[in-house]
Amino acid sequence: MTALGRLFRTTAFKLALIFLVIFTIFAGSILGYVAFSARHLLEEQVNLTVNEEIKGLLAQFNTGGVLRLVRQIERRSHQPGSSLYLVTTAAGETLAGNISSVDSEGLLEAGSYQLYYRVVEEGEPRPHRAIVETVILPGGFRLLVGRDLDETDRFHTIILRAAGWSILLILALALMGGLFVARRVLSRVDHMTETTRTIMAGDLSGRLAVTGTNDELDRLAQSLNAMLDRIGELMAGLREVSDNIAHDLKTPLTRLRNSAEEALRVGGSSTSYRDALEHTIEEADGLIKIFNALLMIARAEAGNVLEGMTIEDASEIARDVVELYEPFAEEAGIHLEIDAAETAPIHASRELIGQALANLIDNAIKYSSQNTMTDMDRSVIVSVKKEEKRVLLTVADRGPGIPEADMERVLERFVRLETSRTRAGSGLGLSLVAAVARLHGGTLKLEDHRPGLKAIMSVPSIP
C-alpha cells in the first residue's frame, strides 16, 4: 500500500472528507439562496421602476397627447444610462425611442417580457438582457418601456463567482486539514505499531509514547502501557517461578537420582533395595509437595481461584486450624494459643485461608521448637482482630525471627531466604501465604516480635 493510499484510508481522512461534503453543500446552498433572492429582489426593483416610468409617461400622454409623449421620450432616450423606449403607431411605425428595430411583432402586444437586445453603436455583439413592458395607449399607440438587467446580471455573476471561490477554498482547506490530521494520527499510530512490533519481537521494555495532550490516543497509549507493565510483571514473575522451579525441583531430583544410583552400585540384600525404594518414594512425595505448592502459588497469582469464594468467618477458620495443630504443637513442647474475635466475616476461600494459616502456624511451631538456646517462653499466639475495614489474622512466635533487612525481601514474589531454602519443607510457605493474601485483596506483613516473628495477614472485612 502506498503512503498516500494509507493516508486516504485513515479514519481521520475519511472524517475530513465527510465534513468537506457537508460543508460544501451547506456553503453552496447558503450562497445559492443569497444569489437567488438577490436576483429576485433586483428584478422586482426593475419591474417597479419600469412601472413607475410607464405611469409617469401615461400621465404625460393623458395631459399632452401623443406629441408630448414623443417629446418626453426623445428627451429621456438620449440621457446616458437611460431605459429603453419605443413609441409606435398602431401599424407599427416608430414615432420615437432609442430602439432601432424590434424582431418580434409580439413585443408590441400589451404585457411584460424579458428579452435580449443588442446595442448598435458600441459594435460589440454581447447581448443585453432587459425587462420590457408594453402598454397600448388610446388611439392604438404602443408604448414600450424597458430596463437593462446588465447590472443585476453582473451582481449575480459576482455572487456566483464568490460562491465558486469559497467552495474551492473550503475544498482546499478541508483537504489540507484532513491530510494534516490524518498524517498526524497516522504517524502516531505508525509509531505505536512500531513499538508494539518491537514488543512482540520480545523487548518488553518498550512503551508507547504519550504526548501529554490527554487526547484519545494518549489515553489509549496510557492504558496499553499499564497493560504492558502488568504483562511485564507477570513475565518477570514467571521467569522467577521457572528459575525457582528449576532450583526447587532439581535439588531433590538429584538427591533421588543419587540414592537410586547408590543402591544399584552397592547392591546387596533385598531389604537394602527396599529401603532405597522407600527412600525414593519419600523423595518423590516431597517433590510432589513442592510441585503442588508451586502450582498453587502460580494459580493464586493468576487469580483463578477467586470464583469459589464465599462468606467465611475468619475466627472460625482460625479456631479450626489451631484445633488441628494444637496436639502437634503440644508434642513439640509449644504452647499454641488462640485469641480470636467472636466473628470476623470475610469474603474468602476457607480452604486457602485455612492453608495459609496452617503454613504460618506450621512455620511458627517449627522455628519455635528450634529455639533451644534461650529459655524464652515457647508459645505461638494466633489472633484474629477486627479493624474498621480489615480483618487481621496474626501468627506470632518467639522463634529466631527474620533479620530486619530481609523482611521486605522475603515477601517479594517467590523470594526466599537462603537459610530457609536449606531447611526442611518446601520453603514456599510464606510465598504461598502472601499469594493467598493477595488473592483475597489483602496483604501479608512481617514484623519483629522482639524476639520472634509476627506474620500479619490483613484481609478486607465484610461489614
Add this chain to the structure above:
Amino acid sequence: MMAVAWATTFSLDQNCKISRHFITMKILIVEDDASASTYLDKAFREQGHVVDIASDGLDGYALASDGQYDAIIVDRMIPRMDGLSLIHGLREQKIDTPILILSALGQVDDRVKGLRAGADDYLAKPYSFSELLARVEILSRRGRSIPAEDTVYRVSDLELNRLSRRVTRSETEIDLQPREFRLLEYLMRHAGQVVTRTMLLENVWDYHFDPQTNVIDVHVSRLRAKIDKGFDNPLIHTVRGAGYTVRDSAR
C-alpha cells in the same frame, strides 16, 4: 514418642493385601495413558479385584452405562468426551456407581468442579496407590458397610452412640473432645477399611490441603491413648504406608 510406640503395634507386610476384610470389587478405569492404566490394572488385580479399562470417554460411557461396576475411576482429560461430561452423562442416566476422579488438575476449584459434576471423590495426580485403593474401597462399599444412618457403631467392645454422643469401651465411658469423637466416628463407620491421613483431614476437618506435618498422626495417637490404653486388644491400627484402620484384631 507416643506415635512411634503405637505405630509398631500393627504393621502389615507390604506383600500382604492391605485390606483384610476382603471383598472383590469390579472396577472400571477410564484412562487414555496406556502405561498408567496398565499400572492400575496390575495393582488392582494384585489386590484381587477385577478391572476393565476404557481408553476414551465414549468407551468408558458405553461400559459404565449398565451400572455393573462397584466403582469407576475417571481421568479428567481423556479423548472423545472428557471426564466431567462422562460423569455428568452417567448421573443424568441415573447411574449412581461411585466415581472417583483421578486428575492432574488438583487445585481447590478443580476439585469443586469435579464434585459438582457428580463425582464422589477426587484424587490429584500424582497419587500413591495405597491412597487410591483406600478411597476406592470406601467408595465401593458405601452401600455395604454400616449404613450412615446407624445410631450405634460397634467394633469389638467399643461402642459409639451417634445420638447421645457417648463412647464406651467394655461398658466404661470414654470422654472424648468433639473432634476426637468425629475422628472415631469416621474411623468406625469404615471399620475394617483403611482410612488415609488425607481422607481424615478431608472428612473430619473438611480441609483438602497438605498439612506438611504429621498433624493427623498426633490426633490419632491421642485418640488411641483414650481408646486402647489399658486394653490388651488394640482397635486402632496403623497401616504402614497407607493410614489407619479400626478393627477387632482379636478375631
